[in-house]
Amino acid sequence: MTMHIDPVCGMNVDSEAGKPTHSYQEKTYYFCSEKCRTRFEADPYFFLSGAAKRKAKTAAKTVQYTCPMHPEIVQDHPGDCPICGMALEPMQPQLMAGPSELSDLEFRLKVSAVLTLPLLAFGMAEMFGWDLLQNISGRYGPILEMLLAAPVVLWAGLPFFRRGWASLRSLHLNMWTLISVGVGAAFAYSVVATLAPTLFPEGFRDHNGQSSIYFEAAAAIILLVLFGQVLEFRAREKTGDAIRSLMKLAPETARRINADGSEYDAPLANILVGDLLRVRPQDTLPLDGTVVEGHSFVNESMLTGEPLPVEKTSGNPVTGGTANGSGTFTMRAERVGEDTMLARMVAMVSSAQRSRAPVQSLADQVSAWFVPAVLVVALLTFNFWAFFGPSPAFVYASIAAVSVLIIACPCALGLATPMSVMTATGRGAQSGVLVRDAAALEQLALADTLVIDKTGTLTEGKPMVARVTAASMSENEVLALAAALEKGSEHPLAKAVLSEASARGLDLPEIKEFLALPGKGITGRAGTDKLALGNAALMSELGVSVDLPIVSAMAADGLTTLHLARNGSLAGIIGVSDSIKANAGATLEALRRSGLRIVLASGDTPQAARNVGAKLGIAEVIGNMQPDSKKRLIETLRSEGRIVAMAGDGVNDAPALASAHVGIAMGDGSDVALESAGITLLKGDLSGLLRARKLSSAMRRNIRQNLFFAFAYNTLGIPIAAGVLYPLTGWLLSPMFAAAAMSLSSVSVVANALRLRRVDLG
DSSP: OOEEEOTTTOOEEETTTTOOEEEETTEEEEOSSHHHHHHHHHOHHHHHSSHHHHHHTSOOOOOOEEOSSOTTOEESSOOBOTTTOOBOEESSGGGTTSOOHHHHHHHHHHHHHHHHHHHHHHHHHHHHTOHHHHHHHHHHHHHHHHHHHHIIIIIITHHHHHHHHHHHHHTOOOHHHHHHHHHHHHHHHHHHHHHOGGGSOGGGBOTTSOBOOOHHHHHHHHHHHHHHHHHHHHHHHHTTHHHHHHHTTSOSEEEEEOTTSOEEEEEGGGOOTTOEEEEOTTOBOOSEEEEEEEEEEEEOHHHHOOOSOEEEOTTOEEOTTOEEOSOEEEEEEEEOGGGSHHHHHHHHHHHHHHSOOTTHHHHHHHHHHHHHHHHHHHHHHHHHHHHHSOSSHHHHHHHHHHHHHHHTOTHHHHHHHHHHHHHHHHHHHHTTEEESOHHHHHHHTTOOEEEEOSTTTTBOSOOEEEEEEESSSOHHHHHHHHHHHHTTOOSHHHHHHHHHHHHTTOOOOOOEEEEEETTTEEEEEETTEEEEEEOHHHHHHHTOOOOOHHHHHHHHTTOEEEEEEETTEEEEEEEEEOOBOTTHHHHHHHHHHTTOEEEEEOSSOHHHHHHHHHHHTOOEEEOSOOHHHHHHHHHHHHHTTOOEEEEEOSGGGHHHHHHSSEEEEETTSOHHHHHHOSEEEGGGOTTHHHHHHHHHHHHHHHHHHHHHHHHHHHHHHHHHHHTTTHHHHOOOOOHHHHHHHHHHHHHHHHHHHHGGGGOOOO
16 A cells, blocks of 8 residues: 555545546646545646645634624624524625525425415415315315415424524514514414314304414415515625625636746636736736736726726736736736735625614614514504404404514614615725725715815825935935935835936935834934934924925925935935826815815925915815824814814824724725725725715615615504504405515615615716
C-alpha cells in the first residue's frame, strides 16, 4: 500500500484504493474525492505553489443569520426570529442566492391545495346541488374532512404553529400567535365534534342537532396563509435583485500570469494579493489593482454612471467589475475577496437592507400592544355572540372570534417599513448611491442644512502644484522636503506634491519621526532638521509666521497653500490648485431650490475657501476648519434645531460625518470617511446628492402609504370580522375570507414597496 498526500485537502490517499487521480507536469496526484480533483484541475498552481496554504491562514468567518424585520437578532445558525417568527436569513450577501424557505413553502402550498380543494367542494356541494358530492360528504363527511384537513393543518401548517408556540413561550406575541390560536382552536374543536359529538351541549348544535365542524375553514386558512407567504417571499426576493446584479458583475475566473510567464484562467477565489493578471479585450476586470503594463480604455459606469471609457496606463488604479475595452494590459491584484470595491458595495447594500428606519419604531410600538389587544377583542367577540347571538350561538361565536384572530394578523404592519427600506437601498445602489444606514436615508429628505467640504467634494480632488516660493532655500529643495514628508500621506494635496517632485526628478531625503496631524499637516525629521508641512494653523502652533504678501496673493488666486517650516523658520510655500467639479454648480443650485441651506466648511484658508464659494454661489463659507471645529459646527447647527447633512471625503471630515444627522461620503474618499457616513456617493459623483434626496423622499412617501394601508386594513377589518355589519346585512365574515384578506393585505404592501424599483431619480 502506497500513501499519497491529497494536494487540496491534505488527507492521506491510498494509491491502490481506486481514488481519483490527475496528471500535471508529468506527475500523478491522488485525491480523496472527485470534488478535490475538480478543484485541483481548475488551478494546479494554486495548490502546488503554497498559495492555498497562505490563504488558509486567514480564518474563515462564521456565517451569521439575522431577521429581515428585526436586525438586532443575530445568531450563528439558521432558525426563526424569536420576536416575529420569520425565518432568519444569512448576513453574508454571497449566500443569499442559496436555498431559502421559499421552496419549502411552495411544496407545502401544493400539497395543501390538493387536499383543501375537495374540502371546499364538499362545502359548496349543498349550495350548488351537487348530488354525488352531497352523498359522499353526507355518508362519510366529518371523518373524510378530518382526514383531508389533518395533513394540511398538522403538517403544512406546522411551521406556523411552531412559531406561534415560540411566541407564547417568549411572550413576543405576533401574527403567528393569532394564526396558531385561531386555526388550532377551529381544528381541535372540529376533531372533538367529529369523534365525540355528544360531549357538546345543545347550544353547540344546529337545528338538525349536529355539531358544526370547521375543517374546511382551518385548512383553507392554512392554504391562504401559505399562498400569501409564497407571494410575499417571491416579492422579497426581488428586493435582492440589486445585490445579485452587483455580484454578477465579477467574473468567475481571472487570467493569472505565473512566474515562468505561463498564464491560464484561475478561479477568482484563488487569486491572492500580489498576483499578476492579464486583462484581455472585452474582459470584465476581476479585482481591484493597478495597471503594471499595457494600455486600454475601461468603462467605469458601474461606479460613476458615466458611459465614457477612462484611459488606463501603467500606474493607474482599476476596479473589479468594470469593463475593459479593446486594449490589453497586465494588472497587479491589490484588493481581493471582501476587500474589493464591488464586495464592499454588495456588503454595504446588504447591511442597509437590514438596517432600521426610525419610523419603524412606530410599527414596533403598535405591534407591542396590538396582538394582546386582538386576543382580548377575540375573547370579547366570542362571549358577546355566545350570550347574545342567534342560535346556534356557539357556532356564530366561534366564526366571529376566529375571523377576528385571522384578519387582525399584523403582518402587513410589520412589512410596511422593512420592504420599503430593502427596495429603496437596492434602487440606490443601481444609481451610484450606496446606503449604509436606513435612518440616514430616511432623514435626508428632511434635512434643511448641508455642510459641505471643499477639497475632493466640491473640487476634483486631483490638485496640481501651481507655484513654489522659497524663503531660505531653493524651490527644488522646498519641493523635495515637502514630497519626502508627504510620502506617508494619502491626502490629495500629497499626491500633487509627490507628482511635481517626480516630474522634476528630485531625490527625496529619508524622513524619520513621521507624524500626521489630521486637519493640520505633517511633521518629521530629515537628518538633523525638524520639518513641518501644513496649513496656517499648524504654523501658528509652531510659532512660525506666515503673514506674507505672497501667501495672500496665492489665496486670492484660489490656490491652497502648504507652508514648509525647517527648524522653526518658514522655508517655503507651495501653492496648489484644484479644479471645481463640472457638475458642482448645477447640483448645489438644485439643492438650494429644494430648500437646503448650504454651508461650505473647509480646512483651507478663508480666502481660498471664499474663492471657491463665490464661484459656486455659496454665501456661508468658513475656512481654517479643523476636524474638531467641523464637528462643533455640526453640533451647533443641531442645537439650533437644524436637521444637518454633512458631505465630505477626508479623514478630517470623519468626526463631522459621524455627528451629522446624515453623513454623506464621496466614494473615492478615505476609508475612515466611508465608515463614518450613512450614505456613500460612488466615485465622488456630487450629483448623487440629488439622486439620494429624491430616493429619500420616495422611500418616506412609500413607507407612509404602506403604514396607511396596514392601519386602515386592521382598523376596518377587525370590526367587520367581529360582526358589526350582521345586524344590518345578516352577513358574518367567514374565517376563510378573513385569511384571504389578511394575505392580500401583506401582498399589497409588498407590491407597493416594489414600485420603488422603478422610481425616477433623474
